Amino acid sequence: MNKSSIAIVALLALIGGFSISWVISSNKPIELEAGLWFGEQARALPEFELVDHNGQVLNRTSLTGKWSLMFFGYTHCPDICPASLQTMSDMVQAIEDPDVAAALRVYFISVDPDRDNAEVLASYVTYFNPDFTGATAIMEKLDPLTRSLGIAHDIRNKVEGNPGYDVDHSSAIVLINPNAEFAGLFGAPHDALAMARDLTRIVEYN
Amino acid sequence: MITSRLSLVLLLIFSPIALAELEFRDPWIKNLPASVPVRAGYMTILNPLSEAVSIVSLRSKAFTSIEIHQTIEQDGMMHMEQVTSLKIESNSSVQLAPGGLHLMMMNPSEPTQPGDLLEIVIVLDDGSEQRVEMQVIR
Numbered sequence: 001m002n003k004s005s006i007a008i009v010a011l012l013a014l015i016g017g018f019s020i021s022w023v024i025s026s027n028k029p030i031e032l033e034a035g036l037w038f039g040e041q042a043r044a045l046p047e048f049e050l051v052d053h054n055g056q057v058l059n060r061t062s063l064t065g066k067w068s069l070m071f072f073g074y075t076h077c078p079d080i081c082p083a084s085l086q087t088m089s090d091m092v093q094a095i096e097d098p099d100v101a102a103a104l105r106v107y108f109i110s111v112d113p114d115r116d117n118a119e120v121l122a123s124y125v126t127y128f129n130p131d132f133t134g135a136t137a138i139m140e141k142l143d144p145l146t147r148s149l150g151i152a153h154d155i156r157n158k159v160e161g162n163p164g165y166d167v168d169h170s171s172a173i174v175l176i177n178p179n180a181e182f183a184g185l186f187g188a189p190h191d192a193l194a195m196a197r198d199l200t201r202i203v204e205y206n
Numbered sequence: 207m208i209t210s211r212l213s214l215v216l217l218l219i220f221s222p223i224a225l226a227e228l229e230f231r232d233p234w235i236k237n238l239p240a241s242v243p244v245r246a247g248y249m250t251i252l253n254p255l256s257e258a259v260s261i262v263s264l265r266s267k268a269f270t271s272i273e274i275h276q277t278i279e280q281d282g283m284m285h286m287e288q289v290t291s292l293k294i295e296s297n298s299s300v301q302l303a304p305g306g307l308h309l310m311m312m313n314p315s316e317p318t319q320p321g322d323l324l325e326i327v328i329v330l331d332d333g334s335e336q337r338v339e340m341q342v343i344r
Contacts, residue, residue, distance in 0.1 A: 077284075083305055120241045170284070188305070
């Protein structure tokens with residue numbers, strides 16, 4: 001079993017565990033269309049430290065006070081990353097309740113720190129929405145966060161002098177609550193309108 | 207005699223049955239900021255012919271190279287694989303769309319802008335070529 005399979009099995013076990021305990025413990029379930037909501041079973045994030053596209057530290061403390069959506073990818077990914085960021089941009093636009101929109105932040109976390117410096121990330125994420133934040137760190141610093149969220153990533157075919165390598169990565173969009181706890185996730189394919197309705201329900205409920 | 211021979215030659219040169227003709231619907235390219243050296247292109251390819259046709263290569267003055275790639279979900283991870291020859295069966299179509307098959311277009315020769323029309327050349331397995339104008343969309 002390779003590293004990614006282990007991560008997936010761990011993620012599935014995690015989701016399974018959450019789902020079962022959520023069904024048992026929750027007496028007021030929120031009906032979601034596109035997402036998986038962990039309810040009372042939200043889990044605290046470990047300590048981690050990334051740097052955002054403005055050069056500011058992004059850690060557990062910076063995630064408190066707002067709802068955060070995180071997507072993991074890399075800017076040289078031509079298909080699924082722009083599609084997911086576009087979906088999140090459409091989703092933000094589709095949220096009708098201004099209080100919900102104001103309570104939400106969107107992060108694009110690059111798992112390709114060698115190519116995605118702050119400058120590249122800044123122009124990339126703000127292309128989709130000026131309020132989006134890009135962040136990354138060296139692998140050792142990315143791992144505590146990605147591992148705790150069940151996000152697998154793997155650089156492929158990287159050889160000296162070839163800048164054209166690919167990075168495999170999980171496609172889930174992760175939801176973190178204002179207590180900096182892993183609170184839910186949206187699996188691919190992502191639907192902007194369904195996500196907007198789900199997030200409105202979650203934020204208004206809490 | 208000369209005229210009829212000339213007609214025959216002209217007929218052969220311009221005969222529509224001599225070359226495979228695919229139809230390319232809604233060809234578009236997702237724009238990205240200039241800092242990113244790749245673009246993805248999408249379209250629906252229709253093959254109205256009585257035989258299957260394969261796309262074996264693509265090129266454009268607007269990019270250093272163009273490949274057909276497929277995004278595949280494998281072990282829960284998104285992974286890209288090159289498709290070296292894309293076969294379109296007789297009387298059927300293939301869709302290139304976000305999250306699946308797409309054109310991987312590398313190193314734009316100039317920064318792309320929404321509204322740009324970029325021409326690409328599609329080379330088929332019978333050696334024939336078709337030109338397609340793709341619109342850059344925000």
